Every structure is written in structure tokens, then in C-alpha cells.
Amino acid sequence: MHIPDGILPVAVCASGYGLTGLATWYSLKKIKEKEDPRKEIPKASLGTAAFFVASWISIPIPPASVHLVLTGLLGILLGYYAFPAVLISLFFQAVMFQHGGLTTLGVNAIILGLPAILAHYTYTIGKKFLYKNNLKYGILGFIIGSLSIGISVILFYTIVITFIPANIDVNAEKIASLAFVISHIPLMIIEGIFTAFVLIYLKKVKPEMLEAK
Amino acid sequence: MDIGLNNLNPKLKIIGAMVLAFTFSFIKSIELLPVIFFISLVIYYLSKLPLSLLLKRWIIPAPFVILMGLFMMFFSEGQTVLTIGYLSIKKEGIYWALTIITKFLSILTIMVTLFQTTHFIDIVRALNSLGVPAILTDIIIFTYRYIFEIGKQLNKMQISMRLRGFRNRGLKNIISLVSLVGTILVRSYEQSEKVYNAMILRGYGHKESVKQDLKLCKSDILGVFIVVAISIGLITVQIGLSWGGF
Incomplete structure (x- = not known):
């Protein structure tokens, strides 16, 4: 779900940077409200790197395989650092692997970063009621993990199909939307299951990591 | 005066690359596509980087852009130029596919040049001096x-x-x-x-960790002047073509 350079009109790329600037400003404002904002920097950096590396793990789903995105888990574990972490991950992906682009960095950050912020808020509220019971806690993880991908898919598709420079045939557009959504359902389910199990794993092994930041 | 890209000020290189990338994104007319592609290749040539490196970088994200191009060619509305079974290639679709592929390759070439001719830590320092927190x-x-x-x-x-x-x-x-x-x-x-x-x-947090004053020299100013002139020229011609004035 990375839009490369050259596909979107310049106004959309600039708006993407504008919205990303706003979301980053908001995240940094919240981070700076903490007693020692720099204390969390190594944690956020290692978290960003760990998520970047975790996305290299692919899960075979015949006939193809999917790679993990984990934006929901990122929102849960990094809190207000999640949006800057997504932005930095995308910057590295654009620079190191040419996935995405630099003119579209802002748009891509919104596509993957907004669900991470929403995941953080959903988790903060849901945790209060569901933390004690493993099954309910797992369901919360599943919902956050799968919805994060679902929102990203909707944002990606809406942006690409709305701002694609060509006039696409209406029927082709309908078929493409259906195919696109159906092809991402397995990823949504896997991300949901994965997020649920990782949350339960961390609750057993390192519960202090799950304190909302 | 050396105008080799490797020695230019990283801060100005980032500004120059972003100005060119956004200018290329602005281009819509098919007449200007060879021009932006040529400009990006000239800039890459000036960096003295090997062509094989550029080709490798082009290949990685190519499948998505080619798929988008094919989708546009077959499913755009417009005049049919060729029919293959149930599918037909549209004239407008070819135009849009050429546009996105050329813009994608040109912007990617500029970005590859930027990141291959500048040390990573210099890019981060430059970002910091450009106002990134x-x-x-x-x-x-x-x-x-x-x-x-x-x-x-x-x-x-x-x-x-x-x-x-x-x-x-x-x-x-x-x-x-x-x-x-x-x-x-x-x-x-x-x-x-x-x-x-x-x-x-080790004293972390007592001073700005990466901030650095990056001084400008004559070649930097010349480089920025050339990039701004190219961008203004391209945008003016594009606006002229869009209004039918050229």
C-alpha cells in the first residue's frame, strides 16, 4: 500500500505533506507534554526498527504470500510515537527499497499513519475494560489489527481511484474496487490474528510494554 | 568552479531535488515528458554514478507502475486504437500510461541521485537545519x-x-x-x-544532537539557480500548453 512517485497530481502530494505535517505536529505536541520527551526516543527508534524488520516476514497464503504491516500493533505499543514511526519507516522504505516515493511520502504516511493513531486511541479505551480477560483482550487486538489494515485499504483505494489522472470506465472501476477489497481480506484477517496473539504474548512476557504511552 | 553534484551543500540538494520532483509531478503535457526525462538523466550523468545502479533502482517499484499503466491503457474512456479479445487499448489510456511511467522514472532518478551522492548523516543534518524537529x-x-x-x-x-x-x-x-x-x-x-x-x-540531551550549520559556496548558489530556472521554465511552458497559448 505504497503509492509511488508520478501517479498522483502535485496538489494531492502537497496536501498529503500538509496533513502529515499536521499529524506529526500533533504527535510531537503530545510527546513534548511528557516529563522527559527524549527518554522515549531510543524506545521509539528501536520500536520503529523492529516494526520495519518485522514487515520483512512473509506468511504464505497460497497462491501468494503476504507480508505483515502491523500498524495496529505499532499504534498500541508506541502511542503518540506511532505516527512519526510510520513516517520514518516509509522514508526508509522509499530511500532503501524504492517502495513508495518521496513526493508521495505525505500521502502514504496518512494512509498508514492515521490507522495507527486510531489504534492507539481504541486500545487506550478498550484496554480499561478488556485487559483482564485473555479472550476479550485478544478480540480487542484482532479488531485493532484488522481494522487498521481495513482503513488503510479504504484510504489507499479512495485516493488512487479519485486522483488517478485518467478517466476510468465506470464498470472497470467497480470490478477493480471489488477485486482490490477482496484481495486484502486475507491480510486483514492475518493482521488481526497476529495482533491478537502478539498482545497476549506480550501480556505474559513483558506486560509493561502494553502500558499506553 | 566545480559543479559536481557530490560536493553540493546537502541542504540545497534536498531543496533542489524536492523542487524538481514536485515540478515533474506538475507536468501533464506529453510534449514535456521527454524533456523531464532528459533533465533527470543529465542530472544523474553529472553525479558520475553507474548506469547499472539506476537500472536496478528502477526495477524494484516498476511492477506497480506498469500495472497502473496497463490498467489505464485498457480501462480508460476514449478512442479505441487496438482490440485484443474483449479488451481494447484506448488512445487516452496510452497517453496517461506514458505520463505516469515517465514521471515516475524521472522523479525516481532525481531521488536516487540525491541519496547516492549524499552521505545519510549529512541528509539528516540538512533535514534538521531545514526545520525538521x-x-x-x-x-x-x-x-x-x-x-x-x-x-x-x-x-x-x-x-x-x-x-x-x-x-x-x-x-x-x-x-x-x-x-x-x-x-x-x-x-x-x-x-x-x-x-x-x-x-x-554520555551527555545526551544537553545540546542539539545533529544540528549543524551548513555553509554555502558559489557552486551551491549556481546549482540552486539552475534548478529554480528549470522549474520555472517547465511550469511556465506547462501552464502555457494547458491554456493553449503555445
Whole structure:
């Protein structure tokens, strides 16, 4: 779900940077409200790197395989650092692997970063009621993990199909939307299951990591 | 006066590359596509980087852009130029496919030139001096440092899992994969606490960690002048073509 350079009109790329600037400003404002904002920097950096590396793990789903995105888990574990972490991950992906682009960095950050912020808020509220019971806690993880991908898919598709420079045939557009959504359902389910199990794993092994930041 | 790209001020290189990338994004007329492609190739040539490197970088994201191009060629509305079975290629579709592929290759070439002719740490320093907050640039530097370290850890753990008979069979092995990711997260969390304590002992946080004053010389000013002139020229011609004035 990375839009490369050259596909979107310049106004959309600039708006993407504008919205990303706003979301980053908001995240940094919240981070700076903490007693020692720099204390969390190594944690956020290692978290960003760990998520970047975790996305290299692919899960075979015949006939193809999917790679993990984990934006929901990122929102849960990094809190207000999640949006800057997504932005930095995308910057590295654009620079190191040419996935995405630099003119579209802002748009891509919104596509993957907004669900991470929403995941953080959903988790903060849901945790209060569901933390004690493993099954309910797992369901919360599943919902956050799968919805994060679902929102990203909707944002990606809406942006690409709305701002694609060509006039696409209406029927082709309908078929493409259906195919696109159906092809991402397995990823949504896997991300949901994965997020649920990782949350339960961390609750057993390192519960202090799950304190909302 | 040396106008080799390798010696230009990183701050101005970033500004120049972004100005050119956004100018290329602005281009819509087919007449200007060869011009932007040529400009990007000239800039790459001036960097003295090998052509093979550029070709490798072009190949990685190409499938998505080619798919988009094919989708536009076959499913755009407009005049049919060729019919293959149930599908027909549209004239307008070819135009749009050429536009996105050329813009994509041109912008990518500019970005490859920027990142291959500038040391990563200089780019981060330049971003900081351009106003990117220190918290962000610090995270960029640390993340860059840890990606490779955590990558090595993941590789070692995957090898150990394979040696113990693990085969990646998708959802059947999800618990093993969860443990793998969970272990990476726990290890990185524990490591981060040690790293922070070590950083504090070394004086971290007492001054801006990466901020650096980057001085300009004549070749920098000439470089910026050329880029701005090219951008203004391209935008003017594009507006003229859009209004039918040329």
C-alpha cells in the first residue's frame, strides 16, 4: 500500500505533506507534554526498527504470500510515537527499497499513519475494560489489527481511484474496487490474528510494554 | 568552479531535488515528458554514478507502475486504437500510461541521485537545519542504526528455527511466527532501556544532537539557480500548453 512517485497530481502530494505535517505536529505536541520527551526516543527508534524488520516476514497464503504491516500493533505499543514511526519507516522504505516515493511520502504516511493513531486511541479505551480477560483482550487486538489494515485499504483505494489522472470506465472501476477489497481480506484477517496473539504474548512476557504511552 | 553534484551543500540538494520532483509531478503535457526525462538523466550523468545502479533502482517499484499503466491503457474512456479479445487499448489510456511511467522514472532518478551522492548523516543534518524537529531526526538516526542490528537478529532467529525443523506453512505456524515477532519486540524494548541509560551517561540531551550549520559556496548558489530556472521554465511552458497559448 505504497503509492509511488508520478501517479498522483502535485496538489494531492502537497496536501498529503500538509496533513502529515499536521499529524506529526500533533504527535510531537503530545510527546513534548511528557516529563522527559527524549527518554522515549531510543524506545521509539528501536520500536520503529523492529516494526520495519518485522514487515520483512512473509506468511504464505497460497497462491501468494503476504507480508505483515502491523500498524495496529505499532499504534498500541508506541502511542503518540506511532505516527512519526510510520513516517520514518516509509522514508526508509522509499530511500532503501524504492517502495513508495518521496513526493508521495505525505500521502502514504496518512494512509498508514492515521490507522495507527486510531489504534492507539481504541486500545487506550478498550484496554480499561478488556485487559483482564485473555479472550476479550485478544478480540480487542484482532479488531485493532484488522481494522487498521481495513482503513488503510479504504484510504489507499479512495485516493488512487479519485486522483488517478485518467478517466476510468465506470464498470472497470467497480470490478477493480471489488477485486482490490477482496484481495486484502486475507491480510486483514492475518493482521488481526497476529495482533491478537502478539498482545497476549506480550501480556505474559513483558506486560509493561502494553502500558499506553 | 566545480559543479559536481557530490560536493553540493546537502541542504540545497534536498531543496533542489524536492523542487524538481514536485515540478515533474506538475507536468501533464506529453510534449514535456521527454524533456523531464532528459533533465533527470543529465542530472544523474553529472553525479558520475553507474548506469547499472539506476537500472536496478528502477526495477524494484516498476511492477506497480506498469500495472497502473496497463490498467489505464485498457480501462480508460476514449478512442479505441487496438482490440485484443474483449479488451481494447484506448488512445487516452496510452497517453496517461506514458505520463505516469515517465514521471515516475524521472522523479525516481532525481531521488536516487540525491541519496547516492549524499552521505545519510549529512541528509539528516540538512533535514534538521531545514526545520525538521530534533526528536524526528534523532529517531531517524537511531532507527537507521538499529534496522541492521535487528535485521541480523531476525536472520539468526529464523536460521535457528529452521535448524530445529520449523517450516513456514502460513497460518498453521502462526504461533511460532508470533513468538518470533514478540521476541524481537521484547528484545528491542529491553535494549532500548540500556541504550537510553548509556546515552544519558554520555551527555545526551544537553545540546542539539545533529544540528549543524551548513555553509554555502558559489557552486551551491549556481546549482540552486539552475534548478529554480528549470522549474520555472517547465511550469511556465506547462501552464502555457494547458491554456493553449503555445
